[in-house]
Amino acid sequence: MSATHSLPTSADELLETGLTGQWYLVCRPDDVGSTPVGLTRLGRNIVLWRDQSGTLQALEDFCPHRGARLSIGSVCDGQIACAYHGVQFDGAGVVRATPSTPGSTLVGQRLARPYPVAEHFGAIWVFFGNGTETEIPPMRFPDEFTSGEWSGFVDIREFDCNWQLVRDNQFDPAHGSFLHVGTHILAAGRKDVDMAFKETERGFVVWRTNQQGVNLDKTWLEHFPGSGFWAITDLPFPKREGGGLARLFRFPTPIDANRTLVWNYRMQRLTGWKRDVWRFLYRTTVVPRGAKVLEQDRVALAGVPKNARAREHLLPIDVGVSRIRRLYKEAAERELAALAGQRQAAE
Numbered sequence: 001m002s003a004t005h006s007l008p009t010s011a012d013e014l015l016e017t018g019l020t021g022q023w024y025l026v027c028r029p030d031d032v033g034s035t036p037v038g039l040t041r042l043g044r045n046i047v048l049w050r051d052q053s054g055t056l057q058a059l060e061d062f063c064p065h066r067g068a069r070l071s072i073g074s075v076c077d078g079q080i081a082c083a084y085h086g087v088q089f090d091g092a093g094v095v096r097a098t099p100s101t102p103g104s105t106l107v108g109q110r111l112a113r114p115y116p117v118a119e120h121f122g123a124i125w126v127f128f129g130n131g132t133e134t135e136i137p138p139m140r141f142p143d144e145f146t147s148g149e150w151s152g153f154v155d156i157r158e159f160d161c162n163w164q165l166v167r168d169n170q171f172d173p174a175h176g177s178f179l180h181v182g183t184h185i186l187a188a189g190r191k192d193v194d195m196a197f198k199e200t201e202r203g204f205v206v207w208r209t210n211q212q213g214v215n216l217d218k219t220w221l222e223h224f225p226g227s228g229f230w231a232i233t234d235l236p237f238p239k240r241e242g243g244g245l246a247r248l249f250r251f252p253t254p255i256d257a258n259r260t261l262v263w264n265y266r267m268q269r270l271t272g273w274k275r276d277v278w279r280f281l282y283r284t285t286v287v288p289r290g291a292k293v294l295e296q297d298r299v300a301l302a303g304v305p306k307n308a309r310a311r312e313h314l315l316p317i318d319v320g321v322s323r324i325r326r327l328y329k330e331a332a333e334r335e336l337a338a339l340a341g342q343r344q345a346a347e
């Protein structure tokens with residue numbers, strides 16, 4: 001299969017549409033059924049469908065015959081049939097039939113590009129490789145997902161901005177006391193922020209030394225190579241609403257250079273009837289409130305111009321933003337080096 005993407009020449013250019021060699025959340029499980037669905041993620045077009053057994057399949061949304069979008073085709077016997085001339089592919093990208101030309105030599109060849117796809121924790125995830133991987137890493141989640149003690153849901157929505165603005169926002173707990181003060185859950189707390197920073201085993205933590213458990217007072221990174229730079233934050237509920245803590249888990253999925261899929265797992269450490277109450281309250285109370293908060297982020301980020309980074313003046317509150325930018329840049333440089341090495345080896 002020939003390369004379908006021109007190589008980026010700098011870390012900044014690479015980061016416009018995101019790091020590869022990583023799993024990304026791409027959509028909700030209900031978004032994909034037995035008819036093909038075309039999505040753009042990381043600036044790439046992919047097509048997803050479910051076969052007869054409900055198993056997810058994903059290919060590049062490009063027909064190797066003459067380039068039509070496979071997503072305008074149909075699913076037949078679990079395979080995808082291109083709408084243009086009917087060539088059929090299985091989920092591994094192998095041509096299974098060429099109805100216009102029985103006995104064609106294309107049959108049996110792997111001509112379409114497959115994408116590893118999986119369903120986990122209420123979402124569909126796709127591995128976006130760059131061709132330098134020797135194997136697909138297993139998807140890894142923060143421990144709260146698998147401990148059995150936490151329960152929650154994922155909220156998924158689109159923002160009209162580059163994903164790096166969302167990433168910066170997610171490592172910036174100080175903005176909770178300003179941008180979100182008008183909301184029900186982030187109304188409390190002081191304005192002055194004394195931000196501390198510490199490296200941890202899987203990343204780092206930033207926290208306010210002069211306030212904890214009141215607003216967005218602590219955010220930490222858990223980096224799982226191949227499975228994302230997770231931004232995790234504790235979100236306290238007001239005491240008059242029973243108190244307690246929700247924990248947010250997220251990292252942005254680039255759609256293209258100008259749009260981002262923003263997703264947030266909101267989880268609580270609860271068991272028994274308390275868990276049932278939380279799951280009920282989630283739909284009636286948490287979703288609308290969370291939507292309000294996210295709308296404030298969306299509006300603020302949509303207004304940030306493309307060249308803002310070149311003109312910004314950071315404050316001590318931005319220590320988490322600086323560090324996460326650096327970590328992504330280093331990862332982008334590693335990816336560029338791997339791509340250059342591969343190109344050299346091919347020459």
Ligand code: FES
Nearest residue numbers: 063065066082085
């Ligand atoms: S372009 Fe797909 S079958 Fe011709």
Ligand SMILES: [Fe+2]
Nearest residue numbers: 169175293297
């Ligand atoms: Fe926010």
